Amino acid sequence: MRARSQLRTTLPALAVLSATLLLAACGGDEDGSAETERPDSFAEIAGAAQGQTVRWWMDGGDDRINAYVDDVVIPAAREAGVRLERVPVGDTADAVQRVIAQRRAGRESGGAVDLIWLNGENFAAGKEAGLWLEGWVRDLPNARFVDFDDPTIVNDFQVPVDGQEAPWSRAAFALAHDSEELAEPPRTYAALLEYLRRNPGRFTYPAPPDFTGSAFVRQVVAAMGEDRAFAYLRELKPLMYRDGETFPESADELNDLFANGQVDFAMSYEANFVAAEVDNGTFPQSTRPFVLGEGALVNVSYVTIPSDAANQAGAQVVANLLMSPELQAQKADPEILGIPTVLDVERVPPDLRGRFDELDESPYVLSDFGQVEQELPASSVEPLEQRWEREILRGD
Amino acid sequence: MVRRPLLARAGGLAIGLAFALPLAILGVRAFADTWRAPALVPQDWGLRGFEAAFGGGATVEAFGNSIVVALGATALALALGWPAARVLGERRLRRPGVVFVALAMPLLVPPYATGAGLTEWFIRLRIIDSLGGLVLAHLTAVLPYVVLVLLAGFGTKVTELEDMGRTLGLSPARRLAWVTLPSVAPTLAAATVLGFLVSWSQYGSSLAVGGGLPMAPLVLFPFIGPDPQTAAALSLLYVIPPILALLVTARAASSPL
Structure with a gap:
């Protein structure tokens, strides 16, 4: 979630990557930083966290x-004796830059x-350089509500998480249409193409390496395979906004x-983006989300703790809170955020499970994203973006 | 003869509009809860932008921090830049070019590199994550501007006036107060405003050495793009301290001490 602006361009990620490579090349002293006497029970951690x-x-x-x-997380942390500040x-x-500078x-x-909400590429780069605290996630009490056999949770852009980051939010790729202008949107790739033949110019997507544009390309690739996806995108291009120029x-x-009526569809990797954009007045109230194809590309986002963090105990307490059924249920509530939970609701005790079942339906939030399309490996994102630039943007 | 003032007036008006219009649009955008094309005026007015801007409570603290750091960095830059500007302005150096390049270095090197280097060294020196550290980090960007502006105020004219003061028997302190300061007041004021502005708008170095201390540009920046209304609301507040600095120094420059 919110990965959109976490990765406005790949440039910062590249910078991080090169910096970490540099680090790996000149410093071999990565061990011995985090391994010092780890408290063995969460009670000890919670005790050490007091006042942090x-x-x-x-x-x-x-x-x-x-x-x-x-309004929700900071008061909950305060009750657990931890002062939480949002940077x-x-x-x-x-944030990753700062951790590298400290190293x-x-x-x-x-x-x-102490704690970073980060995207898959930054996580992978930091993991490579050994920046993160290891093996703390499964010891959190609320980790028992998480299904660690779920491949979307145990891998972040197909990089194994290895207990270095805790899941807290879920993203799913959705499109939006204005139900007053267009009652029934094209829900398949073929239907979208057909729609654009009849209404040329009414669709576009942000140019990769923009996070959302790149995710759209990956969504198509996940649905039909890379070569067919590129053939499809080539077919789409001349029918797009400004002839795809x-x-x-x-x-x-x-x-x-979209808000100004120049195209008929918006899109986002944020499952609740329609609710957010209607709420802040950008989208008309008749806007509705929908999934293109059989299912949405999904991705879990995580929080991680740098191994040199000053307040590791407090950070673990906060990460644990973020996974609690109470806070996850509030986050899933369309009135508050409407972001799907990372918990396996079946594992949540019945008395707390009710809060997930009782969530209000909202026209702005999808409850079903179809069959889950898994993210591609972090390492294949950039080659895909380059291929897009070569074959679609420049068109040879 | 008649046309020139008219033209000048029209030109002045055009320039005035060019400055005022973007601000006016910002003002409208900040209070526009809903504003979709093709409507010329917002469909819905409201305070959502300001509510979001002050949501976390760190915004007030951020503006306070930024004002303290900007005043500190500017004062320090004036104190350090004054002797340097004198020497350069009075052309006492044989090779001023070398000094100029050295002075301007923080402006020539990409801010990204400066920021990364500052973070690392401030951590080593243990002055990271404090307002004092932020003042020093901003100083690297503020000092070159202050020196470059300030040196224009010095020269043979000022030295001649000071020499006259000396022959009339003025003590060094009175000479400074009665002769030097009044004669360089306009450039001093310009250097002060510029120094304040440069510090006020430091994003990269504030983030790099602040360690999460709230600062005004850090609060504003994430909203630019995703949330134009909140960004506009914060921008309206963001321009107040620089405008105040401008007014105060402009007055100080015009009234002799």
């Missing part, structure tokens, strides 16, 4: 998520980043085109 101030670095551009953290950043790569300066403790640069630009 946890700085959680996260994207700060979504007022509803900010409000969820400020808003425009790009999570900035370069030779510090192994006292780091200013130009693409929006970002999801925000596409949202504006």
Whole structure:
């Protein structure tokens, strides 16, 4: 979730990657930082966390998520004896940069980043460089509600999580249409093509490497395989907005085109984006989400703790809270956020499960995303974006 | 003869509009809860932008921090830049070019590189994550601007006036207060405003060495793009301290001490 602005461009991610490679090349002293006397029970961790101030670095551009953290998570943390501070950043790569700088300066403790909400590429780069605290996730009490056999949870962009980050949110790729303008949207790839033959110019997607545009390409690739997907995208191009000569640069630009009636569809990797955009007045109230094809690309997003974090115990308490049925149910509530839970509701005790069953239906939030399309490996995202640029953008 | 003032007036009006219009649109956008094309005026007015802007409570603290750091960095830059500007402005150096390049280095090197280097060294020196550290980090960007502006105020004219003061028997302190400061007041004011502005808008270095301390640009930046209304609301508040700084220094520059 919210991965959109966590990865506005791949450039910062590249910078992180090159920096970590540099780190790996010049410093071999990665061991011995995190392995010092780990408390063996969560009670001890919770005890050590008392009075700690946890700085959680996260994207700060979504007022509803900010409000969820400020109004729900921070009070819950306070009750657990932890002071939680939200550090808003425009790009999570900035937080990873900070962790790398601490490592370069030779510090192994006292780091200013206690918890990061990060995307798969940044996680993979940091894992490679050994930046994250290891093996803490399954010891959290609320981890028992999570199905770690679920391949979408145990892998982050197909990189094994290995207990280095805790799931807290779920993303699913959805499109949106205005039900007043278009009662029934094209729900298959063939129908979309047919729709555009009749209504040329009424569709576009942000140009990869924009996060949303890249996800759209991956969604098509996941549905029909890479070569067929590219053939499809080539067929789509001349029927798109401005004859496919130009693409929006970002999801925000596409949202504006949709809101202003220049195209008929918006899209996002955020499962609840229609609710958010209606709430902030960007989309008309008649906007409805829908899934293109058999199912949506899904992805779980995680929080991780750097191995040099000053307040590791407090950070684990917060990560545990984020996975609690109470907080997950509030996050799934369309009135609050409407983001699907990462918990396996079957594992939640019946008295708490009710909160998930009783969630209000909202016209702005999908309850069923069809069959799950798994994310591609983190390492194949960039080659795909390059192929898109070569074959679709430049068109040879 | 008649046309020139008219033209000048029209030109002034055009320039004024060019400055005022974007701000006016910002003002409308900040209060527009719903504003979709093709409507020329918003469909719904409201305060959602300001509610979101102040949601977490860190916004007030961020503006406070930014003002303190900007004042500190500007004051320090003026104190450090003054002697440097004198030497450069009075052309006392044989090879000023070398000094100029060295001074401008923080502006020439990509901010990304400066930020990464500052973080690492501030951690080593243990001055990271504090307002003091932020003042020093901003100083690297503020100092070159302050020196470059300030040196224009010095030169033979000022030294001649100071020499006159000396022959009239003024003490060094009175000479500074009665002769030097009044004669460089306009450039001093310009350097102060510029220094304040440069510090006020530091995003990268604030993030790199602040360790999560709330600062005004850090609060504003994430909303640009995803949430134009909140970004506009914050921008309206964001321009207030620089405008105040401008007004205060403009007044100080025009009234002799």
